[in-house]
Amino acid sequence: MAFAGVVAVGYSPGVLDAWPGFLLIVAAAFVGAVGLVAIKRVREPEPLELQAWPAWGSLPLLLLLSLMLEDDQIASLQAADVTGWSALLYSAVLASLVAHTGYFALIRRYPVSSVAPIRTYLKTV
Numbered sequence: 001m002a003f004a005g006v007v008a009v010g011y012s013p014g015v016l017d018a019w020p021g022f023l024l025i026v027a028a029a030f031v032g033a034v035g036l037v038a039i040k041r042v043r044e045p046e047p048l049e050l051q052a053w054p055a056w057g058s059l060p061l062l063l064l065l066s067l068m069l070e071d072d073q074i075a076s077l078q079a080a081d082v083t084g085w086s087a088l089l090y091s092a093v094l095a096s097l098v099a100h101t102g103y104f105a106l107i108r109r110y111p112v113s114s115v116a117p118i119r120t121y122l123k124t125v
Contacts, residue, residue, distance in 0.1 A: 037106060037113050047104035051097060 004091045039050060066073060080088075 033116070036107060036116055039107050040112050043108075047101045047108065048097075050104045051100045055096070 026075070045053070103115070
């Protein structure tokens with residue numbers, strides 16, 4: 001029902017021209033939904049650990065991709081000003097660590113159907 005509502009509100013004829021991208025978005029939404037249900041069923045790790053494992057697990061792959069696809073990373077780090085470092089700190093600590101840990105705690109405590117819309121609304125902010 002919710003998906004039909006999104007299609008009705010957000011449909012644009014241009015979507016049909018970019019159908020591979022649209023399919024990726026649908027697949028990502030499906031994987032996210034399956035992930036929420038899986039997180040709800042997991043009882044052993046604490047919410048902070050649920051955030052830490054994917055972060056550390058993705059580090060080698062993202063580092064490798066960065067080295068392969070980007071140029072002058074060291075120069076960019078050296079040239080970063082206070083605004084750049086503040087944005088990195090905000091993204092790493094507040095947006096990722098604090099927000100996702102709280103979100104995983106909410107998923108454990110409340111039904112997924114009550115918590116999932118919060119993520120949808122916050123993604124647009």
